Amino acid sequence: MHFTRFSIAAAALLALAACAPPGQTGGSESNTTGPIKIANVNAQSGQLSSLGQWEHKGVKLAVDEANKAGGVNGRQIQLDLFDSQGDPTIGTNVARKIAAEGYLAMLGTAESAVTLAMAPILKDAKIPNITSGQSPKLAELKSPFLFLNAPTSVTFDETLAKYLIDDKGMKKIALISNNGAYGAGEHDAFLASLKTRNVTPSADEIVTPDQKDFNSNLAKIREQSPEVLFIGAEEVQSGLIAKQARELGIKAVLAGGAPVGTDVYATTAGLDNAEGTVVSSPYLSNEASEPIKAFAAKYKAAYNEEARMHVAKAYDGASILIEALKQTQGEGGQKLADAIRGVKRAGLLGDYTYDANGVGIHETKIGLVKDGKVVPEAAS
Amino acid sequence: MQVFLQTLIGGVTFGAVYALVAMGFSIVYRTMGLVNFAHGSVVMIGAYAASTFYLATQLPFAVAIVVAIAVTGLIGLVIERFLRPLENKDFTLMLIGTIGFGAVLEAGAVLVWGATGHAVPSPVATGPIDVAGIRIPTYSLLVIAVAAAATGLLALFLQRTKLGAAMQAVAMDHQAATAVGIHVGRSNAMAFAIGAGLAALAGSLIGPMLYVNPTMGGTLGIKGFAAAMLGGFGSMPGAIVGGLAFGLLDSFAAGNFQEYSELVTFLVFALIVMIRPTGVFGEATVNRA
Incomplete structure (x- = not known):
């Protein structure tokens, strides 16, 4: 009788343990x-x-x-x-x-x-x-x-802002970034770096991460004739933005974080369009050291x-x-x-x-x- | 004004591609009453086939497009052949079958080409044309011209040839068509092949404008589908109008509503479809399968 009760209790305990959300069991394992x-x-x-x-x-x-x-x-x-x-x-x-x-x-x-x-x-x-x-x-x-x-993007973009504004004296800066996690982070970090230098962007266009046609956003940016176009997006989208910007005749220096330093960016944009893009990255080339x-x-x-x-x-x-x-x-x-x-x-x-x-x-x-x-x- | 016109250029270019995708959806739908959910993936296969052939052989881009159309046309025939036993029996299974084919094509593309994707250099070397400050990329002109030519040829085929007329007949009443001796299965196969060919054309054209990868068919498929709905599902003029309208809607929403553009685009789309469920050129009822 005792044995039966014990078995039931043990079974119930086992069942309870099995019901625990996955993940709560892993931490205690110490193989x-x-x-x-x-x-x-x-x-x-x-x-x-x-x-x-x-x-x-x-x-x-x-x-x-x-x-x-x-x-x-x-x-x-x-x-x-x-x-x-x-x-x-x-x-x-x-x-x-x-x-x-x-x-x-x-x-x-x-x-x-x-x-x-x-x-x-x-x-x-x-x-x-x-x-x-x-x-x-x-x-x-x-x-x-x-x-x-x-x-984090804060470091990437602070270095970028320092180079573009403090070193190169460029103050007419336009932003285009997507509202995904990476793009939004880049946007906020770069904007914060501009603010500490009392620079207001001449344009600040937000796109969606899936967007492919930037004619409208870039036409608005072109009207401001910026010296710098900051791109806050992943590799492929950054490349598409660069390509369409150059097709629209935007001559601004293109700048961004690590994505614009990849070959996916360069080939998507076209090598001519990507030429001269300013990259802020902790790893610049395979020959750096x-x-x-x-x-x-x-x-x-x-x-x-x-x-x-x-x-x-x-x-x-x-x-x-x-x-x-x-x-x-x-x-x-x-x-x-x-x-x-x-x-x-x-x-x-x-x-x-x-x-x-x-x-x-x-x-x-x-x-x-x-x-x-x-x-x-x-x-x- | 410049912003408006520039937005128009972008909208029409992408709209032309959406129109081609929508026409592919519509030609299958009007003939079989079936929404081919594998269509977006066929667009992707078309983009891969054309770009791979173009990059590997260095032959003219037009040749690459023809190869891509042939490859995907064949895929269209295979899909139809697989679904044929279900024709007039189980419509839901046919629908699910097309979804399955879409997944198979995407997985197949990963196997063949890898998951990474590749960029396609523009086949047109000349720079954009400048008209009073409005920049028109020469490749955009090519896309619009090819899409228009394909539309014209398709209209001629459907209206002036015996095969085309047979497809029209099946679309209108497949039982009556069978009664007068038209092979419905062959007509359906033709619709699938033409649909896939149109998908390949759209995919080939959009390749150099975007980045070719196994998942590119998703968005293009959804937008092409929405364009077909907007114009009236199953209607060929509707697909063209719907495609252009969707391209423009997308483009202007991007400029005016920024991060909310996608939301606005599909809200407007939903509103239009609510007010006019059959789309611009759609018929009141379609009861097939």
């Missing part, structure tokens, strides 16, 4: 043997998949190297790839899945909107996430489990394609995570998050020193697009 499970979440399909594929290659390179060198305290790292499709809803599903399946940490995504959607779930599950997103909103979350492997040159050669040998910023920052992020895992001896949760925050690393994008908001890099450099490639401004 000390077997491979260390790391999730890489990035868009592998959809319009943003080029970013996702670069990111994955960068992460994989770092993990493969670590595994070859003996892993983390003798344990191999198991890297599993999840496709977010660049979609926040799919992202949240993936977040629950990785929480439920006992992943220790997550690398990615390249899209701020997806990372923002996933962050609360990962925070609850105490899973540290090193993201490639750079929206200031990520830092504003102040999640102790969210880290950026690149500067000796460690970067060595990394680019290593990447080329592994994947037979040129390295780029997205690859480099994903590699940096993964390397930081591996370093932290070595410190915690493969333990996750709060301990791993604290270890990541403590990592000081001379990375490919710069010197990482994490602040309380999870931002590790605090400066970018200026480059110019020449024949579809970015060259450091000083050398041009």
Whole structure:
């Protein structure tokens, strides 16, 4: 009789445990043997998949190297790839899945909107996430489990404003940006940098992330004959804006953050149209320094394609995570998050020193697009 | 005034492409009473086929377009052949079948071309024409001219040829058409092939204006579908008017409503469809399948 009652109670408890939301079970798991499970979440399909594929290659390179060198305290790292499709809803599903399946940490995504959607779930599950997103909103979350492997738009755009206004004396500036998570972040950050310099933009056009025809927005900008056209949008859309701006006869200097430094931007815009675009980025070229040159050669040998910023920052992020895992001896949760925050690393994008908001890099450099490639401004 | 005219240029160019997409939707619908939800994906395959051939062979863009039309025409025939057993039996399954084909085509494109996509350089080297400060890209003129020519040819085919007349007959009354000896299945196959060909033409033309990737068919499909609804689903003149109207609506909304442009565009669209559910040229009822 007692046994029956006990069985019922045990069954009820088990059923209750099974009903707990996914993700609440993962945090307490502490496997000390077997491979260390790391999730890489990035868009592998959809319009943003080029970013996702670069990111994955960068992460994989770092993990493969670590595994070859003996892993983390003798344990191999198991890297599993999840496709977010660049979609926040799919992202949240993936977040629950990785929480439920006992992943220790997550690398990615390249899209701020997806990372923002996933962050609360990962925070609850105490899973540290090193993201490639750079929206200031990520830092504003102040999640102790969210880290950026690149500067936020605030840094990108402050450097850009300093170069254009303080150094070059250009004050007639027009903005065109989309209202997606990345575009809005760029818009607000650049506008804030203009405000501190008492510059009012001559035009401030907002488009939707899906928009393809910018004739109307650009015609309005053309009427103001700006000296600079700031573009706050992802790679393809930035390229389309640049192309249509030049077709409309807008002669302004084109300027933007990391997206305008990619070959997707340059080929979409057309090399002639992209020529001279001012890029603010922590990673300007594969020749910028000796460690970067060595990394680019290593990447080329592994994947037979040129390295780029997205690859480099994903590699940096993964390397930081591996370093932290070595410190915690493969333990996750709060301990791993604290270890990541403590990592000081001379990375490919710069010197990482994490602040309380999870931002590790605090400066970018200026480059110019020449024949579809970015060259450091000083050398041009 | 300059802003107005420049907006007009952009609206008409994109409108011409939407019109081609809408015509593809309509020709299948008027013949079979079926909305081909795979149409947007066929547009994407057309864009890929044309751009890949153009970039790989360096042959004239016109040749690449013809190749793309042939490739997608074939895909159209395959889709129709798969759906034929369901004709007049299960309409819902046919609809779902087209959605399935759309997903298959998108996944197929990822397999063949990868998920990354590619930019297509403009096949027209000359710069934009400047008319009193209004810049008209030469490629836009080409797009409008090709779309107009395709529309004219299609109208001639439907009205002046025996095959075209047969398709019209099936569209009007497929039972009567069968009674007078018209092969309805063949007529449907023709509609699918022409629809796919139009999709390829639209895809090929829009490739150099955008960025070719496996998901590009989504937005183009939705806008082409909305354009067809606006003009009157199943009506060919309606598709043209709807396409241009939607292009212009989209363009002017972008300039005037900024981040709310998409909302405004589809609100206006919904209002028009509420006031006139059959669209501009649509018939009151369509009962097929």
